[in-house]
Amino acid sequence: MKVTVKIDNRVFEVEIGDLRERPIRAVVDGDEFEVWPEESHSEEHLGEAAVPFIAEALAGEQSTTGERGRTVTAPIPGVILEVRVKEGQSVSLGQELCWIEAMKMKSPIRAHRSGTLQRIHVSAGDHVNHNQILMEFTD
Structure with a gap:
């Protein structure tokens, strides 16, 4: 699945991998990220749930990463x-x-x-x- 994510004034094309796998893999500008969506979402909503986490990673502010890990x-x-x-x-x-x-x-x-x-x-x-x-x- 491909989605467009806008952060501030920058636009990113994000390719989200198989929504049934954990973690879900997302590729942005050649960089791969792992996303752990809430398990209670149905498959059709997993992509939507993954977008905020991908956006955070793109912004260098991934919620689970923080400063220096x-x-x-x-x-x-x-x-x-x-x-x-x-x-x-x-x-x-x-x-x-x-x-x-x-x-x-x-x-x-x-x-x-x-x-x-x-x-x-x-x-x-x-x-x-x-x-x-x-x-x-x-x-």
């Missing part, structure tokens, strides 16, 4: 619905860390790497801003 940041402004991890917990690549609701859409925020969480800055019910640090890894 040490932080997990909010992909968009919203409300934290649930935090599924604790400080000091070891997590695996792709593991759900928390859930965010924005524009009536609930989405998981997943670990971009394996590691140990040093600090969790949010709790359920917290309102967060775009790029706000949610969690930090130890290294």
Whole structure:
């Protein structure tokens, strides 16, 4: 599937791979990204769910990547619905860390790497801003 994503004044053509695979692979200007959409979407809506995560990656602000790979940041402004991890917990690549609701859409925020969480800055019910640090890894 091909979609057009506009970030600020830049337009990107994005090719999204097989929507049944996890992670979903997306290619933008020759760069490949992995997308972990919410599992409850039907196949016809997976492409739509993947677009915000692809847009974040294109902007260099992928929610699960954060600065230097040490932080997990909010992909968009919203409300934290649930935090599924604790400080000091070891997590695996792709593991759900928390859930965010924005524009009536609930989405998981997943670990971009394996590691140990040093600090969790949010709790359920917290309102967060775009790029706000949610969690930090130890290294």
